[in-house]
Amino acid sequence: MLQDILQNIISGASIGATYGLVGLGVVFLWLTISRINFANISSAMLGAYLFITFYGMNLGFFLSFVFSVALIALYGLGLRQFIYEPIRKRGGGRLEFVVATLMLCTFWLNLIIVAYGALPRPFPPVFGKSTDFVSIGSIKISVLYLNIYFVIAILMVLIYILLNKTLIGKSFRAAAQNREAAALMGINVKFTTSLSFMMATCVVGIAGILLAPIYFVSVELGGGAIGVKGFASAVLGGLTNPYGTILGGVCLGVLENFSTLYISSTYKDVISFSVLILVLIIKPSGIFNWKSKRV
Amino acid sequence: MNILETKDLSVAYNGVPALRKVNIKADKGEVVSVLGPNGAGKTTLLKSISGLVKCSPESKIKFLGNEIQNILPHKITRMGVVQVPEGRQVFGDLSVQENLEVAGVSVGMKKARENIKKVYALFSELESRKNQAAGTLSGGEQQMLAIGRAIVADPVILLIDEPSMGLAPVIVKRIFSTLKKIVKESGLTMLIVEQNAKLSLPMSDRVYIVSQGKVMIEGTVDELKNDRRIRDMYFGGN
Numbered sequence: 001m002l003q004d005i006l007q008n009i010i011s012g013a014s015i016g017a018t019y020g021l022v023g024l025g026v027v028f029l030w031l032t033i034s035r036i037n038f039a040n041i042s043s044a045m046l047g048a049y050l051f052i053t054f055y056g057m058n059l060g061f062f063l064s065f066v067f068s069v070a071l072i073a074l075y076g077l078g079l080r081q082f083i084y085e086p087i088r089k090r091g092g093g094r095l096e097f098v099v100a101t102l103m104l105c106t107f108w109l110n111l112i113i114v115a116y117g118a119l120p121r122p123f124p125p126v127f128g129k130s131t132d133f134v135s136i137g138s139i140k141i142s143v144l145y146l147n148i149y150f151v152i153a154i155l156m157v158l159i160y161i162l163l164n165k166t167l168i169g170k171s172f173r174a175a176a177q178n179r180e181a182a183a184l185m186g187i188n189v190k191f192t193t194s195l196s197f198m199m200a201t202c203v204v205g206i207a208g209i210l211l212a213p214i215y216f217v218s219v220e221l222g223g224g225a226i227g228v229k230g231f232a233s234a235v236l237g238g239l240t241n242p243y244g245t246i247l248g249g250v251c252l253g254v255l256e257n258f259s260t261l262y263i264s265s266t267y268k269d270v271i272s273f274s275v276l277i278l279v280l281i282i283k284p285s286g287i288f289n290w291k292s293k294r295v
Numbered sequence: 296m297n298i299l300e301t302k303d304l305s306v307a308y309n310g311v312p313a314l315r316k317v318n319i320k321a322d323k324g325e326v327v328s329v330l331g332p333n334g335a336g337k338t339t340l341l342k343s344i345s346g347l348v349k350c351s352p353e354s355k356i357k358f359l360g361n362e363i364q365n366i367l368p369h370k371i372t373r374m375g376v377v378q379v380p381e382g383r384q385v386f387g388d389l390s391v392q393e394n395l396e397v398a399g400v401s402v403g404m405k406k407a408r409e410n411i412k413k414v415y416a417l418f419s420e421l422e423s424r425k426n427q428a429a430g431t432l433s434g435g436e437q438q439m440l441a442i443g444r445a446i447v448a449d450p451v452i453l454l455i456d457e458p459s460m461g462l463a464p465v466i467v468k469r470i471f472s473t474l475k476k477i478v479k480e481s482g483l484t485m486l487i488v489e490q491n492a493k494l495s496l497p498m499s500d501r502v503y504i505v506s507q508g509k510v511m512i513e514g515t516v517d518e519l520k521n522d523r524r525i526r527d528m529y530f531g532g533n
């Protein structure tokens with residue numbers, strides 16, 4: 001019994017952390033341009049499909065990973081250049097950006113169906129097979145989940161170092177808080193905006209690669225349910241706190257697993273919707289949003 | 296030597312003019328004051344110099360002889376035109392130290408470190424609060440940080456917008472005496488917008504009085520002191 005609970009916490013938290021990564025994509029853009037990218041989740045699908053494409057060319061895990069993430073970063077740059085900037089230059093606001101990215105999300109879904117077909121594809125067992133387990137005492141943990149933790153932990157450390165220990169990251173945070181003042185201090189806000197787009201698409205792309213072993217490489221990775229879970233994580237982090245967003249995702253994942261265990265798996269996806277709505281009603285500034293004071 | 300000069304500088308917000316053909320200049324080492332009532336266009340003047348607001352096509356802004364009216368704000372700063380914005384606008388979530396570091400992006404690591412040291416020497420209270428989030432500083436400390444930040448960016452000309460805004464007289468005194476010290480020691484040029492003429496005029500060489508987007512009166516401080524109207528308005532009577 002206790003074993004069951006622990007195992008569910010571990011697997012739930014690991015999938016939840018990937019929801020958190022998807023949420024990070026929302027957070028990075030919200031911080032810098034105060035826009036919600038409705039095609040946020042598309043990067044996850046693109047990441048997974050790019051990965052299996054490169055992997056299919058026998059490039060191996062490492063190169064496939066690096067190439068797909070690099071292309072996703074480039075895609076982020078394109079998003080800024082061809083969607084965000086043109087809208088902004090013509091005086092468009094949030095609504096225009098929402099509509100454009102909603103359309104973009106549909107566009108990617110259909111492009112993938114045209115290019116790869118609608119059938120899910122298996123993901124190579126690069127993170128271990130779902131049948132591989134490590135035993136710690138009497139608890140069996142899937143290697144897959146351990147690897148997900150490992151990748152996300154590295155990623156979070158890198159993000160922390162980038163944002164807090166490098167001048168680029170500090171400039172990024174400064175520009176996120178006050179664009180005008182940042183420009184007055186000599187910070188190139190165009191560059192920090194580009195950076196935020198690239199970081200946003202990259203983390204979601206990586207989330208897609210991590211989720212692929214669980215969801216298969218399918219259009220499901222580019223659609224509603226996971227996107228909403230990511231968004232719910234971001235809302236838990238108040239849309240501004242990257243670490244709170246990961247924590248929010250973790251909680252969502254655990255909650256989801258327990259509802260599957262104790263209620264029914266049919267309600268699994270409803271959980272994140274309910275959490276999203278509850279948070280927005282009760283504490284719209286986010287539950288896991290410490291240090292949210294903005295000046 | 297002429298450091299900064301505007302020629303027929305006009306700015307409009309959505310067709311409503313805020314500046315009309317403003318001509319001002321600042322020579323090397325000068326402290327130039329801009330006075331004027333609320334809504335006169337003082338902040339707009341500084342913003343247009345810094346490139347934050349667009350000016351009309353016939354306007355010209357020259358810095359060290361080069362036209363800068365179409366250059367991006369961060370590049371203008373990197374050239375040496377650095378502004379301390381109205382209302383301080385420090386980066387609240389960043390620590391004091393980080394605020395200063397970030398302002399050094401354009402000057403290189405080594406120079407930035409030197410300049411940060413200089414700032415801590417000028418404002419010792421900032422050094423003791425190095426790791427505190429800037430948003431939790433008192434108003435006075437935030438103003439010191441805002442000025443310090445600008446110093447780190449290595450200004451040739453420093454533009455300051457209402458440094459006394461909302462601060463207690465003691466703090467204001469301290470800030471102005473430090474500004475004086477900065478000018479004296481570094482020989483930089485300063486364009487200072489300040490409603491409280493009693494503070495800014497003693498340290499200024501020349502004055503522009505703007506109203507409704509126009510320069511109404513200009514002259515050296517000594518000239519204006521002898522003008523009765525102005526003396527009554529800005530020097531507090533006799």
Ligand SMILES: Nc1ncnc2c1ncn2[C@@H]1O[C@H](COP(=O)(O)OP(=O)(O)OP(=O)(O)O)[C@@H](O)[C@H]1O
Pocket residue numbers: 308309313331332333334335336337338339340381
């Ligand atoms: N972003 C803006 N959009 C529209 N109008 C603006 C904007 N900023 C300033 N204005 C208008 O331009 C005029 C000049 O404003 P500005 O802020 O330059 O005045 P100021 O002299 O700095 O005033 P204060 O002493 O109150 O700071 C005002 O009438 C103001 O309403």
Ligand SMILES: [Mg+2]
Pocket residue numbers: 337338339381456457
């Ligand atoms: Mg003003």
